[in-house]
Every structure is written in C-alpha cells, then in structure tokens.
Amino acid sequence: MNLFKHWRKDLPASLVVFFVALPLCLGVALASGAPPFAGLIAGVVGGVVVGYLSGSSIGVSGPAAGLVVIVFNAITDLGGYELFLTSVILAGIIQIALGIFRAGVIGYYFPSAVIKGMLSAIGIMIFVQQIPLAFGFSGDVNTDRIDFSVLQDQITPGALFVTFISLAILLLWDGVLAKRNKIYKLVPAPLLAVVVGIVIYVTLGQSGFFALHESQLVRVPVPQDIGSFMGQFTFPDFSALANKDVYITAFTIAIVASLETLLSVEASDKLDPLKRQTPTNRELIAQGVGNAVSGLIGGIPVTQVVVRSTANVMSGAVTKLSAIMHGFLILLSVIAIPTLLNLIPQAVLASVLLVIGYKLANPQAFVQMYRLGKTQFVPFIVTVVGIVSTDLLKGIMIGLTVGLITVLLKSYYNSHQLLLKEYKGKKNLFHINFAEEVTFINKGRIIKELDGLAKNSFLELDFRKTKVLDYDILEYLDEFAVKAKNNNIHIKIIAEKETLDNPESFRKYFGHQVFQMQH
Template sequence: MQNRYIKSDIIAGVIVFLVALPLCLGIALASGAPLISGIIAGIIGGIIVTLFSNSSIGVSGPAAGLAVIVFTAIQQLGYPAFLMAVVLSGVLQISMGYAKLGFITKLFPKSIIKGMLAGIGISIIFTQGSNILGMAEIKATVTQAFQTNDAGLFFSTMHMGAFMIFAISFAILLLFDHFKLNQNRFLKFLPAPLWVVIFGIFANLGLETFAPAYALSNTLNGFITTVSIPVISSFNDVQSFIQFPDFTSILNSAVLGTAILISLVGSIETLLCVEAADDLDPLQRKTNGNKELKAQGIGNIVSGLVGGLPITQVIVRSATNVSSGGKTRLSSFVHGITLLVCVGFLSATLNLIPLASLAAILLHVGYKLASAEVFKAHIKQGKYVFIPFAVTAFGIVATDMLKGISLGILSHMILYVVHHVNNPFQIHSDQDIDTYRIVLSKNVSFFHSWKLKQAVENLPLASTVIVDGSQSFFLDRKIPKMLATLKVKAANNNVHVECVGIPYLDH
C-alpha cells in the first residue's frame, strides 16, 4: 500500500459507502430477499473479497444483474436452500479460477467494454428519476421503469423538496468540476460528494423545521425518500438478521442448477467489470482475472453462509471509487468497514440522508460514463468501432447488461464478416518495376475467389503479381486451386503470378 494514497483512499471509501448503501438495499428489495441480505453482501464484498482480490480500484457487492435470477431462485427454493446455492456457486467460481478461465473477457473488443460503461451510465441517469422526484423505487432497467405505473406518475406526484435537494446537490458537483475545487487546498479534504451528503442532511432538517410540507421522510406518500436501514440496538438484533443455508439441500438438483447459473452469470459480470474498471484506472494497472474469480468465490461462500446475496464486482461502485479519487484496494476495504460500522452503530444517523442527494452523486457518475465526449470519441473512430459501442450501450439500457453485451458482440461479428467479405485483400503497387502485391486478409473464403480472380486479370500486361497469404489464418481450399489455374492463364497474357504463404503454391 502506498502511503501517499491513504488519505484519498479513505475519503473515496466513505463516498463509495454512501453510494453502495442504498444500492445494497435496493438490490435486496428487487431480489425479493431480506433487506439486510444486501448489506451483508456489501460488507463481505468490501472486506473479504478485497483481501483476496488484486483489483486495485474494483469494488464488489450485490449486483443488480443477478436480481432476476435471485428472485426466481428464492421463489422456487426458499431462502435457506437458495443460500446453499450461493455457497456452491462460490466453490464453482474458485474452481474456475484454478482452471484459469479468467481470460475469457480479454477476447472482448474494447468498444464493447466502453459501450458497457456508457450503457450503465445512461441507465443510472434514467433509473434515478424516482429518487430525484421523491418516489424512490429501484428499477433494474429503463424499460422496467417505463413499464410500471410509476413512470406516468413521475411529474404528477413530483415532490418539490426532493427535487430541490437534488438540484442543488447536482449543482454542487458541477461547480466542483467546473472550477476544479477538489484541487483547492482547503476543499480537497472534503470532496464534492461528501459536501453533497452533508448539504442533503442539513437541508432536509431545515425543511422539517421551517417547511414541513417539503421535508423528506422514510415513508413519504408510500415511498422511501431517505436512506432506510435496520436499526441495530443490541447483539440479539444482529442474530435475528442472520440466516444460515440449508445444508440438507446440497444435492438437490434445483439447488445445483441455480449454483451453476449464479456462478456463470456472476463470473462473466465480474470479469467484464474488471475489464471496465481497469480501463478507468488512472494508473492503468491490470487485474488478474483468475485471482479475481477465486476472490469472488471466497466472498460468495462467506456471504451464503451468513445470509447474504451473491457477490460480483460492480461497475457503478468501482466508477464512483475512481471518480472520488480511490487509488488502491484500501478504498474498497474502507467502504466495507464503514458499511459494517455505520450499520452497527450509526444507522439512525444514516437514515437522515435524502436519497435525492445520493441520486445526484449517481447521476454525476452516470454523466461521466456516458458524456457526449465519449460518444464523439467513438464516432471519430469509425463505424466498426462506434456501432458495437452504441449497440452495447443502448442494448444495456433497453434490456440488461448481459443481453446488451451479447447484442454488442453480435453486431461486432456481423461488421467483421461484412468487412472481410467486402475487403478480402489489399493491393500494393510499385509501378516503377511493374510489380503488384496482393495481400490477403485474415479470412478468405470461396466467396472471395471471383473478386480475387478479377483483380489479377485486371492488372496491366507484362507485370509481376505477388499473391501474399502469409497473414491469413483461414484460406478456403478453392483459393489455391483457383490461383493455380490463374497462374497458367495469366502466363499466356504475359503476367507473372507468384504465390507466397499459399498452401502448395509457395512459388
């Protein structure tokens, strides 16, 4: 650990904790699990996983991407048997780490990873609408948000107190960015997100005193508008919150199937988030995917044993960590410790924080992930980069992370095929010596034979043509046969054809 980063890591850890707390609660709610299970998973992700991980800025905890799977599993198995599935999924993840399967997402194009970040940024912006307007309901996707009756009520039931706190909170974040106040020697010790939380608490207390009609509470018009966590007053309360797995269900086929599903989906989400977090890392460090799978596996075993939700590395908290100045694993560890201490001893104080202030912090993170500059940069790189990026981003917004990424990969593959069908080779000429080199692309199929034949026949008479297949990984069997015939025919027209890197025709 580097001493020069301790101060910034501690501050970043506290900020990540403030963002993680409502997310842990919301994901537990969306999963149909006890609220405390999300907090347990957040604590274990911050402390246990961090101890075994080598991800410098990644933060782990319960993931929204598993909410549907978890909800279904709890309904089918019951909570104790579901916890057994979580434990088994951890064992499977450790096995995957030892099998060195952490390389899988290294094969994904960077445009897909960047699209994932942008898509998550856009989703954050849209799904915070209820918190901004004083109607706090966690929505997994934009589509789900607008499929519910709540969407049509957004503006008709808008709470001015919540919107005012959000607007001023977001303005504070923008002012810090615009004037670079985080670099001010007096303000850098309390970065913008902390000022936002402090402002939110005192603003709401002020509203309670001077304008009660605009104040926020835990149950405002049937919605939660401030942080709401269980208040722990004694050790007996802790015991009542913790649940244990049903070990007798260990050989149940449904439990094993759920464990396999959680381990596969959770591992893919983790590895994708690792790639994205490494891209965000200002120090450009790289995470060992195999070691990360083992760390997540250990975390899931512990989480399942004490009643927590499945754990993955999560990009929203990781991105918040980076934007808050986190540099080492200490920030993630501090987030976990702070979650544990505050839930245990300061739950009443935490319940004073308006969700509108936390929505401003999340919206700011989403804005940075999906800014206009990010889209412009990808547009400049051309359609082969921009289209997979955009398809991934908006696929995630419309569906979920795994489906969006799948759509992005599919679009990349289609573009790749189209590109190579249309561009099976490149022609380099040296007209001074009447020599032309035709360099074949990586994949040349029989569909390209007519185009290659036409290119050779259209070259000037009395010239030398070198067909270079040394860069090709795949050459259809018809290509060498076609070239052999073409050599003889070209010779009759005084065109000399040579073949390099072509099976059976290297002369």
C-alpha cells in the same frame, strides 16, 4: 504497493463509495426478494473479503443489479432463502475453480468499443433511474420503464430542493472551489452533500412545504440489541445438496457473476488513471471466496460492479484500501449509527449518481467514438442501445456479435490489393498483393476478383508479405489454376525468394498440407 501509502486519497474515496453502495445494497436485496440485511452482508463481504483478496486496485465488489432476476427466480423456485444460500456457496466454489483453471482470460477478448459502450449505457441507465428519486417519487424505480406521467403527479418540493442543493454542492465544490483553494479538497463533496441533506431534513423536511416522507429516506434495519442484530443473519440449509436444481442455480450464478465481474474489471481498468491491469484469474478466485462467505452468513451473491468502481475512481482512490474501508464503513454504520443513516434523503444519493451517470455517458465520448470510424462506432452504439433496451449481458452479447461481424468484414476486405497496370507491353496485367494473413474468411472476395478476370490476362500473385495462408485458399487457387489454363490466363507466383511461372499446383509449391508459410 503499500496499502496505506495513499490513505489521504483512499479514505475520502471510501466515504463516497460507502454512500453510493449503501442504498444499492438495500435496493438490490429488496428487488431480489431477499431480506434487506442480506444486501448489507453482501456489501460488507464484497468490500472487506473480496477487496482484500482481489488484485484490483480500484475495483469495488458487492451485490449487483445484473443478478436480480436470477436471484429472485431462484429464491422462488427453490422454495426458500436458506436453500438459495446453498447455491450461492456452490457458485463461489465454481468461481474458485474457474480462476484456478485460468478462465479469466475470457475477459481479454471483449473489444474496447464494446466495453466503452457498456460504460456509456450504464451511465445512461444510472442517470435515468435516479430521476424519480431526485424528484421525490417513492415507488419502485428499478423497473425497465418509468411512467413519467405518474412521476409528475408525485413531485415533492422537499426532494427537489434537496436535489438542487446537492447538485450545486457536487458541481461547484469540485469543479470550481477545489480548483481555487486546496482546503476544499479536504472534505469530499458527496460527504458534504450528505451532511447538508441531513440538516435540511431535520430542520425543514419533517413538516411543512419541504416535508419528506419516510419512504424518501434511506432505510437501514435498526437492531434493538445484540440479539436482534445477530437474528438478522440467515444460514444455509445444506440438505439442499440433494436437490439438483440447487446445482443448476449455482452454475447459473457462477457464470453470470463471473462474466459481470470480468466485464467490470475491463471497464474499471480503462478508468484507472494509472492504467494498471487486474489479474483476472485472481479476481475470479477472490469473487468465489466472497460468494462462499456471503452464502455462509446469509448474503446474496457479489460481483465486481461498475457503478461503485466508477465512483471509487472518480473520487480519487489509488489503492484497494478504499474498497476495503467502504466495506468496514457499511458494517460499522449498520451497527453504530443506523438511525442517523435513516435521516439521509434519497435525493442526495440520487444527485451523486446523477453526476456519476453523466460522467460515464458524457456526450463527448459519443463524439470521440464517431470520429474513430465505423469499426469502432458501430459496435459502441449497438452495445449502448442493446444494454439500455434489454439488459447488461444481452446488450454485451449483441455488441460483441456486431463487433465480431465488423472484424470479419474488415478482414474480408483487407485480404489483398488488386492493381491493374501495364508492364513490358502487357496491357492486361493484374497484380495482387496478398496480406500477412489470408484465411477462409477472405475466400469469397478472392474468388470474386479472380473469377472476374478476362481471358488472355496476365496475373501476378505476390505472396512476399504473407505469413499465414489457409488450406482453403490454396485449394481454391489450385482450382483456379486449371480454369486459368483453359482461359489462357498466365499466372506468376512471386514469393520472398523466387518466382514461378504457370504453377501446376499451389499446394505443391507452398508445401503439401502446409497451411502456414513462415518466412
């Protein structure tokens, strides 16, 4: 696809992603115990380097909240940020190796219900985490529990006013005005909200009733000259290669970052209106190169991230030009207009994320999953609750476990169909239709059915649909044949080509040690 073919849609989308990514880059870095500039480096690398190498059309990469705890502990345990950067480089190399050895296939084995649950959970978390900023609370909003009693005492009229105006613009601009006249589509609503937010702060927010504190504004490092700008870069200490803990940290980052990326790829592909599929192995290689580059110049680790990818899709992006341009915008803004960026109220950005969070966790999605039945809704809701109550990876693993149990239970009950019928004067005739695949998972239910047959019964075992029959099942049927003979149970095997009355050995009939029957 021509990278610039859809630039009219991609460039406005890149502005939205830029405004969403900028505070996230700074926030993730601060929460990780890294220099704020390190988050901006990761944002630029995630956009430009990973965006260019990636095969994803709408995925956006950058520093991820899911790695905050790992990064924070690693910096502390290793004894220095320069040592940690060596681990980031090594993690990138490991990811490149994972991509080369085609480990990206792991991403295809996550059930759709779990991925949808992840999206809804992230939406809920985004929405809840933005409430303090929307109300003017200037403390740490990255905690798992928000004290709303404290929040109530710190509500700022200025922040509330900015939030109200921003939400009005975001909802009315796209939801009402853009539908009436195409001219409104020329300016993206989030960009307009940011401009209005700056105007409000400059005109009303510096003093008086609507005053905003500096802590309620975006905070970007402001270099005084080229020397101070270059001085913000940190470089790795390669003497750390002799430290085994560096390799343990690198492996941990590589595995967690890869899993987060693959999950985000699955989620992003589901949101893509064109339903394009991202090559996962290529994505791992792109992420690996990105992490190696980020570590070399002082940045924290990057992954593909759902929040920015979602903002990208919902802003109308078509190609990866949007992701690449958002990286350049971060770089240019930090160099050229850091002072202007520091005039943006955080309440504006919180409003943008409130809308995105609601769209992800739309109540209608819960209703639709419920209507699909228990096999879809249970893994979905468990994933939502698991992620919200623990963290992203733990919640995903909980949801995946429940999803697997649901599949096993479904397989357990779908192995066969037992019919009781009267045939040729035989009133105690049982007919069992076996499914296409009958494995050891179904053994318990088959035993329960056959062991419950009364003496002097007639039993037909119909294998005409069966293509896979586990050895465990054949072994049990052989044991049952002996029991049936003792209880005067007459058995007939019905296969595709022939029937067999009272078989002495099921294994002999289906072929000795042949576990799969190919018809």
